[in-house]
Amino acid sequence: MSHFSKLALVSMLSLTAATAEAAPALRGDITVTTQVVTVADMFDDAGPLAETAIFSAPAPGTTGKVDISAIRAAAARIGINSFEANGLSAVNVTRAGMIVDEAQLKDLVMADLSARGLLGPGVNTTVQFSRFIDPIQVSTGGVAVRLDGLRYTAGGREFSARFLLADNSRVLDLTGTIDMTVEMPHLAANLPAGTILLPEHIVMSPVPAGQANAYAFAPIEQLVGMALNRQSREGMLLRLSDVSAPLAVAKNDLVTIMYRRGPLTLTVKGQAITGASRGSSLQVLNLMSKRVISATAVAPGTVEVTGAPVTLAGL
Incomplete structure (x- = not known):
């Protein structure tokens, strides 16, 4: 070398x-x-x-x-x-760390309720813990927090929940309330019986979901254009039983009585003895013959004789 x-x-x-x-x-x-x-x-x-x-x-x-x-x-x-x-x-x-805050914990409770099928369409849900939750720092390993268990009975308010933080080394036990509400129609003012409901007569306000189920939810579309059955106060929860189709003819109204038979149409003056909504039957006095006949309200101020054929004299 x-x-x-x-x-x-x-x-x-x-x-x-x-x-x-x-x-x-x-x-x-x-x-x-x-x-x-x-x-x-x-x-x-x-x-x-x-x-x-x-x-x-x-x-x-x-x-x-x-x-x-x-x-x-x-x-x-x-x-x-x-x-x-x-x-x-x-x-x-x-x-390094991640923050777990109250909003995340509430979201986990809401997700569990949704998975159970308890959050139906139109249901507003509010989760409230029994104490304030300060933001919690956890390690960056894995998921920041997960819900380990939720005790809640459908229709109730109280709940308890257990959360596991980050690497499962910390447990957070919390209690609180769950409020479920549904927006339902209420009267915006005091109104007399027979009032035809307009959109401005109705306000939507929250009621407990259980109460909404008990009273049967009435969509506002089914209420507008209907008549109040009785004098009603401001703030009253409106149900379908509180309204009915408005009268096309009221008691004592002067009406036109029509009778059709083939090409023939006969009209005479009459007076309503009873009231009726469109398509409903009522009793009418023929002012010419002074006879009381049965007819059907077909439009405001107009009734039509229906049923079995009658003679002209029978009118």
Whole structure:
């Protein structure tokens, strides 16, 4: 081997040895996601001890300062007797975290109710905890929070829930109330019997969902254009039984009595003895013959004789 080759070999071995024996170098401020700080987190060139825990991490979402003397003592305990401090007197260790707040917890309760089929169309649901929930910092590992169990009986208000935070190491037990309401039609003002309901007569206000089921939900479309059966007060919940089709002919109204038979149409004047809505029957007095006949209200002020054929004299 030539002299030059020997020198090259010695240089290579020296460089390899120096590299193998390079001291770990302290890193600047670091961020971790687990409960411990490892050698690899704290040092560059950590070597075979890279995965060894050297400190406990601070609480999720917080930062702790570790001074150089504490780092030297902890490193010595696991066999690192020297390292490059890089001029640092302390290292800030931050543990990454996620926030769990009250809104997230309520969303989980709502999702469970929906999965049970308890949130029907048109039902407004409000979840209220029995105490205020401050935002909670949790670790970034996995899901921030999940609902472990919900105790709630359909139709009731009270509930209790258990939540598991982040890595399942923390349990949060909460109680509260669940209010379910439905918007239902109410009168906007006091109105007399017979009033034909217009859109401005009706306001939609919330009522408990159970009450809505008991009274039978009445869509506003089925109420507008109907007549109130009795004098009604402002704020009254409107049901289908509170209204009926408006009268086309009222009692004592003067009406035109029509009788059709083939091409023949006969009309005479009459007076209603009873009232009737369109398509309903009523009793009418023929003012010419003074006879009382049965007819059907076909339009305001107009009735038609229907049923078995009658003679003209019978009118």
